[in-house]
Amino acid sequence: MANLRGGDLSRLRQLNSLSAIRALRGAGPLTLSALAERTGLSRPSTKEVVDELAQVGWVEEVPPSPGTMGRPARRYRFRANCGYLVGIDIGAHNVRAALADLDGQVLAETRQPALPGAPLDDRLAAIERAVSGCLTLSGKTVADLWTVAVGTTGIVTPDGRVAYSASVPSWTGLDLAGRLREMFPCEVLVENDSRLAALAESRRGVARGSRDVVFLHVARRMGAALIIDGRLHRGFGTAAGEIGMLPEMRWLQATDHLNGCAIVPEETAPEDAAGYTLAAARSGDPVALDAVGRYLDDLAVGAAAMALLLDPEVVVLGGGFSRAADVLLEPLRERLERSCMRMPEVLASTLGEECVVLGAIDYAVDHLDRQHFTADAGPVPPQAAVTSR
Amino acid sequence: MANLRGGDLSRLRQLNSLSAIRALRGAGPLTLSALAERTGLSRPSTKEVVDELAQVGWVEEVPPSPGTMGRPARRYRFRANCGYLVGIDIGAHNVRAALADLDGQVLAETRQPALPGAPLDDRLAAIERAVSGCLTLSGKTVADLWTVAVGTTGIVTPDGRVAYSASVPSWTGLDLAGRLREMFPCEVLVENDSRLAALAESRRGVARGSRDVVFLHVARRMGAALIIDGRLHRGFGTAAGEIGMLPEMRWLQATDHLNGCAIVPEETAPEDAAGYTLAAARSGDPVALDAVGRYLDDLAVGAAAMALLLDPEVVVLGGGFSRAADVLLEPLRERLERSCMRMPEVLASTLGEECVVLGAIDYAVDHLDRQHFTADAGPVPPQAAVTSR
DNA sequence: CTACTAATGAAGCGCTCCTTCGTAACTAGG
DNA sequence: CCTAGTTACGAAGGAGCGCTTCATTAGTAG
Numbered sequence: 001m002a003n004l005r006g007g008d009l010s011r012l013r014q015l016n017s018l019s020a021i022r023a024l025r026g027a028g029p030l031t032l033s034a035l036a037e038r039t040g041l042s043r044p045s046t047k048e049v050v051d052e053l054a055q056v057g058w059v060e061e062v063p064p065s066p067g068t069m070g071r072p073a074r075r076y077r078f079r080a081n082c083g084y085l086v087g088i089d090i091g092a093h094n095v096r097a098a099l100a101d102l103d104g105q106v107l108a109e110t111r112q113p114a115l116p117g118a119p120l121d122d123r124l125a126a127i128e129r130a131v132s133g134c135l136t137l138s139g140k141t142v143a144d145l146w147t148v149a150v151g152t153t154g155i156v157t158p159d160g161r162v163a164y165s166a167s168v169p170s171w172t173g174l175d176l177a178g179r180l181r182e183m184f185p186c187e188v189l190v191e192n193d194s195r196l197a198a199l200a201e202s203r204r205g206v207a208r209g210s211r212d213v214v215f216l217h218v219a220r221r222m223g224a225a226l227i228i229d230g231r232l233h234r235g236f237g238t239a240a241g242e243i244g245m246l247p248e249m250r251w252l253q254a255t256d257h258l259n260g261c262a263i264v265p266e267e268t269a270p271e272d273a274a275g276y277t278l279a280a281a282r283s284g285d286p287v288a289l290d291a292v293g294r295y296l297d298d299l300a301v302g303a304a305a306m307a308l309l310l311d312p313e314v315v316v317l318g319g320g321f322s323r324a325a326d327v328l329l330e331p332l333r334e335r336l337e338r339s340c341m342r343m344p345e346v347l348a349s350t351l352g353e354e355c356v357v358l359g360a361i362d363y364a365v366d367h368l369d370r371q372h373f374t375a376d377a378g379p380v381p382p383q384a385a386v387t388s389r
Numbered sequence: 390m391a392n393l394r395g396g397d398l399s400r401l402r403q404l405n406s407l408s409a410i411r412a413l414r415g416a417g418p419l420t421l422s423a424l425a426e427r428t429g430l431s432r433p434s435t436k437e438v439v440d441e442l443a444q445v446g447w448v449e450e451v452p453p454s455p456g457t458m459g460r461p462a463r464r465y466r467f468r469a470n471c472g473y474l475v476g477i478d479i480g481a482h483n484v485r486a487a488l489a490d491l492d493g494q495v496l497a498e499t500r501q502p503a504l505p506g507a508p509l510d511d512r513l514a515a516i517e518r519a520v521s522g523c524l525t526l527s528g529k530t531v532a533d534l535w536t537v538a539v540g541t542t543g544i545v546t547p548d549g550r551v552a553y554s555a556s557v558p559s560w561t562g563l564d565l566a567g568r569l570r571e572m573f574p575c576e577v578l579v580e581n582d583s584r585l586a587a588l589a590e591s592r593r594g595v596a597r598g599s600r601d602v603v604f605l606h607v608a609r610r611m612g613a614a615l616i617i618d619g620r621l622h623r624g625f626g627t628a629a630g631e632i633g634m635l636p637e638m639r640w641l642q643a644t645d646h647l648n649g650c651a652i653v654p655e656e657t658a659p660e661d662a663a664g665y666t667l668a669a670a671r672s673g674d675p676v677a678l679d680a681v682g683r684y685l686d687d688l689a690v691g692a693a694a695m696a697l698l699l700d701p702e703v704v705v706l707g708g709g710f711s712r713a714a715d716v717l718l719e720p721l722r723e724r725l726e727r728s729c730m731r732m733p734e735v736l737a738s739t740l741g742e743e744c745v746v747l748g749a750i751d752y753a754v755d756h757l758d759r760q761h762f763t764a765d766a767g768p769v770p771p772q773a774a775v776t777s778r
Numbered sequence: 779c780t781a782c783t784a785a786t787g788a789a790g791c792g793c794t795c796c797t798t799c800g801t802a803a804c805t806a807g808g
Numbered sequence: 809c810c811t812a813g814t815t816a817c818g819a820a821g822g823a824g825c826g827c828t829t830c831a832t833t834a835g836t837a838g
Contacts, residue, residue, distance in 0.1 A: 007401050009793055009825065010794090012793095012825095032817085033815090033816075042795065043816090044796075045796075047818085048794080066804090068805085069813085070813085070814040071802060071803040071814080073816055073817085155730065212625050224698065226699075228618070229617070229622075231618070236600070236733070239700040242697045242698070243698040246728055248637055248693075249694065301635070301637050305635055305638065309615070309630065309631070309698065310622070310629050311625055311627070312624065313625035341544065341634060342624075397795075398794065398823090399824080402824085405826090421786090422785070430827095431826065431828075432785085432786090433788095433828085434826045436787085437826080457783095458782085460783075460784050460785045
């Protein structure tokens with residue numbers, strides 16, 4: 001079922017190129033021998049692979065490191081700067097963008113405000129401004145972009161439309177991928193924002209290295225996303241993670257405990273109420289702490305359901321409220337401890353606001369690898385040949 | 390991360406052997422050209438691969454099919470009978486076993502009664518009797534067995550111990566894999582029974598071909614198992630699927646609605662009460678139907694949670710109560726329809742009682758493929774060389 | 779008996795990887 | 809400054825795998 005089709009010799013080379021690239025990307029400049037050891041190939045074969053990669057522009061030689069015994073070894077590095085990726089986070093109140101190299105290293109970041117009720121075109125314009133801001137900051141042009149990956153609120157269909165968005169009404173029904181392809185002359189990827197945040201946590205965040213991760217997006221609206229067997233789980237209709245829609249999970253009204261806390265001053269803006277309560281709880285206010293407790297009682301139901309069902313290695317607390325992790329984490333652990341068969345690690349996100357943007361970049365990097373892995377055509381995007389020496 | 394190590398030439402051959410075997414297993418005897426088309430290899434290469442497989446005993450030639458134009462093509466088939474597998478289902482009241490060839494085709498089946506409270510050794514003896522029954526029926530000996538795969542109630546650790554079993558008290562803490570290895574001189578695999586049932590459904594049951602499947606084990610005790618991305622999901626501590634432990638899911642007492650139904654005669658044995666109510670519901674008894682409705686209200690909570698979280702293609706209703714699928718299926722669909730974002734297919738198991746046994750066999754077949762795929766040593770189990778011509 | 783059809787089997791080629799070995803470049807020590 | 813030691817380089821030769829090509833063979837159809 002998996003792969004019924006057998007392989008060609010070129011496929012073997014493809015496999016080996018990929019593993020060389022992965023090794024180089026993971027461990028900075030490497031000598032031939034070091035690379036050979038990592039890929040499991042012999043030195044001459046490694047040389048062959050590296051030469052080929054250098055020719056098409058994926059890899060280049062760097063000066064050897066001096067001060068070693070013996071003849072200095074030639075060193076090679078992944079040419080992370082032969083193309084660039086943009087990750088975009090389309091939230092209800094902000095559009096964030098970051099430009100990264102092919103290593104996923106961020107070179108520039110921008111943020112554009114947007115209002116939940118703003119018209120469609122305003123938000124699209126904000127996206128364009130956010131990206132061109134990144135380009136200006138980093139001194140690149142739109143022609144340098146290989147991929148634009150977008151995380152957006154709402155449910156995203158496989159072809160990149162927004163099926164439904166509760167927090168950004170104008171977004172529902174939009175052919176987001178289509179509009180973005182008009183905007184940018186490169187590959188465009190669209191995904192749900194919580195999922196990308198989960199991906200970022202599993203790639204470079206607190207869940208790095210874990211194969212099974214439950215990501216809890218705690219914010220005004222609650223969300224969830226899953227990494228299963230090291231991969232983002234989308235579901236058959238790309239609607240996975242919507243467990244919060246079930247009333248019995250008690251996520252729909254969970255935030256009300258924070259918003260409706262008695263200590264919140266009347267003049268507080270509705271979107272700041274929960275933050276106020278969390279801040280008060282941190283400074284020890286008993287009324288606020290009680291509200292947080294009830295909030296967590298609700299949150300823990302869905303979290304426990306996920307932990308019991310999937311038995312993840314890690315549960316990550318991300319999203320806006322995870323800034324208050326110090327008042328949320330330990331009580332959440334206690335509640336999960338009571339219901340779980342095997343207690344997972346419970347950790348707070350450390351990537352903060354940029355989580356989704358970083359996830360989008362990681363998603364773009366993954367996509368590149370996937371293309372390289374399966375592409376029958378050229379693994380090399382158009383610009384590479386030009387950029388090569 | 391996935392596979393950093395590159396490949397050898399022999400690895401390519403390994404890949405191609407595997408895809409040839411898969412194609413042959415899937416589609417009966419094939420001519421060289423047909424096989425070449427399926428594997429994507431050229432005819433001469435296919436010949437080479439097939440010759441090698443024939444030499445070690447995996448494949449053999451069969452007489453050509455007459456009546457075709459042109460020179461008759463040689464045909465080859467997978468030698469499913471060069472080794473045998475046993476699947477075992479250790480339930481609370483029965484031990485079932487089935488012997489199958491390497492295609493997973495069942496050749497013999499047996500059942501041994503056992504009581505939930507019976508001592509450990511009685512149950513182990515029942516296993517031995519069940520297996521030797523299969524061997525006798527099929528005329529094989531224990532030396533013909535390549536793999537024994539077992540599905541048992543309870544939570545199974547990665548090394549094949551039973552961490553906890555609610556329905557078979559004496560089972561808790563048992564080193565089941567260890568005991569079975571003393572019994573059988575071959576590979577021994579141990580897994581949770583619901584998971585194997587799920588696997589069977591996704592391989593040969595109603596969920597065949599679906600990559601994401603939720604399996605609902607409906608019986609006196611409720612269970613769940615997941616197929617994600619075509620593979621059994623175990624979780625980090627192999628404790629996945631235990632969503633029913635959460636009180637808010639309302640699975641723990643769901644069956645009480647059936648057991649405690651007013652129409653059940655007092656003299657009915659406790660384990661038959663639910664069946665009585667289901668039967669009455671089928672014949673239209675309004676009180677029973679009402680009880681079934683309340684039962685499904687509870688069942689649907691957990692089912693909806695799973696469907697929302699995972700967005701599976703199919704939800705399969707299996708386990709003892711699935712015999713009453715005609716009264717359960719449609720009402721369950723209605724309830725899920727109300728809560729799901731994207732409604733999955735909801736289907737009843739058609740494999741019935743043998744579900745777990747078949748799943749165990751499929752699991753053994755999978756395991757064989759996995760070994761063949763990754764083994765650095767020989768893909769050929771000890772007997773194969775002997776059996777070969 | 780002849781024409782047609784479809785698969786066979788052998789030969790030759792190209793690609794990928796491997797092992798081996800003499801050579802080159804640099805450091806350490808006298 | 810020169811020599812010994814160390815490490816990597818690069819070229820050569822060989823083996824395995826898959827591909828294409830083509831004359832040959834074993835059937836069916838008329």
